[in-house]
Amino acid sequence: MARNFEYHPTPGGAARSRRQDHQAPLLPNPEKESSFRSRFLLAVIYLLMVGVIIRLFYWQVLHRTRLQAEAESQYQRTITNIGQRGKILTSDGYLLVTNAPVYRLYAEPHLLKRPAGELSQLLAPLLVDMDPEIATQPALIAQQRQDLQSTILNRLSQPDRRWVALKQKITEQQKKDIEALDIEGLGFEEYYVRAYPEASTAAHVLGFVGKNQAGEDQGYFGIEGALDKELRGQADKQTFNKDALGFHLFFDQLEDQPITDGRDVVLTIRRDIQHTVEESLKNGIERYGAVSGSVVVMEPKTGKILAMAAYPNYEPGYFYKYPSDTHKNPIIADTFEPGSIFKVLTVSGGVDAGVINPDTQCTKCDSARRIGEYTIKTWNDVYNPNITMSDALAKSDNTAMIFVAELLGQEKFIDYIKSFGIGDPTHIELQEDTSTPFRKDWKFIDLATSSFGQGIATTGMQMVKAVGAVANDGKLMRPTIIEKVIDHQKNTEIPVEAVEERQVITPTTAQTVATMMEYAAQHGEAQWIRSKTHSVAGKTGTAQIPVEGHYDPDRTIASFIGFSPVEDPKFVMLVILREPKSSIWAAETAAPLWYNIANKLYLLLNIPADR
The missing domain is CATH 3.30.70.2110 (Alpha-Beta Plaits)
Structure with a gap:
């Protein structure tokens, strides 16, 4: 039989037990405490992991490139070598520019x-x-x-x-x-x-090599500037491991890119002709007391430049020692009012359009021309009633040129001038080739003054190109100063072909104008210096320099442009002298210098006498 368990508290025990139950503190729950602690630790670990991930992202993603570069710099080194820049040579094989160690x-x-x-x-x-x-x-x-x-x-x-x-x-x-x-x-x-083995020879053609903003070699002006990409050598990068002292581990090269030298450029310039032209120009400037001067000689049938010179000159190897305005080539970079040499183009347009011929008489040449508020005179204030066009070109009659321009009309006159390339770049391979576009709002006074080369801007190269068309049966050739480019890596030569841009005037017109220019050379103001052995078609130009809204009668640009021999021209040449002091007239400065150089060209080019 089961026994009931009985509890018998001691005396006073019940009361004491109740009192103890009422006063005893609550003990923490072990299970709840364990759960809270676990969650807290997990949160801390989670936050730490997030922090680590963010930090890893910061370094390995955001700064990966920089850290990688810094790490590689500790054990790798890259040496960059640049291939040699291409050489520049004359057409007869002489070095004008090379590289020296x-x-x-x-x-x-x-x-x-x-x-x-x-x-x-x-x-x-x-x-x-x-x-x-x-x-x-x-x-x-x-x-x-x-x-x-x-x-x-x-x-x-x-x-x-x-x-x-x-x-x-x-x-x-x-x-x-x-x-x-x-x-x-x-x-x-x-x-x-x-x-530069030839020092200052052809400096304005060559240009020079300086540093760009990145500290790299770069060509400026002339051929160096225009053909910088062709001449520039390509980079060679060699990357290799290095030891703690920075020495090359030769057995562990990582990368090697081959060096590529730049291309050589052969010019159309002949060394002997260039030297002759430069020496003659320098002597001429000193003789006539000019501030500066320039000469360009071109083959009219091909557009090839045989010589191009400007003075004052500079040495490309020491370009930094010269004023910056000395670096530019005035023949292509400077615009000027050409004066009477521009009359060749006015006459060409008139003959080609059929409004005049050599014997056409000017019916408005008996006095100065009054156009609005302006009075236009001849250069010597002498007037020739009913003068023929041949005599007008020889005597450089301004009023006769206005007469021709009137017969042509403004639209046709401008069309002819533009067709000759005036106002457009010549596209010669030199960096500074420039032009001055025509004004759009021409007035009659603009037509009048432009007819004799005043109030219109051109460059020396544009004038040589234009008159070269007269010497080449009316064909306008693009001037070029590059014979060929040589790529030694590919063992190839790239010739520069002659470019005929357009037929400006008919061959008959060109021959007629050439005859008129020959007559002008024989009977004009420069007849005293004419050649006795070779025929010359030429024209003088004396342009007053505009200053502060008017023309200074004592400061001129004297020029002479012509080609020879007349029947089969071998060269067309322009001589420009700025502000000659011995005389302001081209017939007494630029013309004799032109003939002086021409006499030497006859020998250098083996041109037989035709007179």
């Missing part, structure tokens, strides 16, 4: 055993550039030595630098002198710079 002197400061001060004193005297301009000036040499010493000391006093350049363009002799000092921690890097 020079050296960069550098130091590795952590390898140097001698104090920086001692080294700067040793090196500075050996690094002075003995430029001919300062070779005889001890004060300038001393200043250069002091500047070099200060620069070298400053660069060597940087112990945290592993490599510093001390001097660029070290010559072979300077390199040998420094090597003889046997200084540990110095070194040389060979590279090439542009060299």
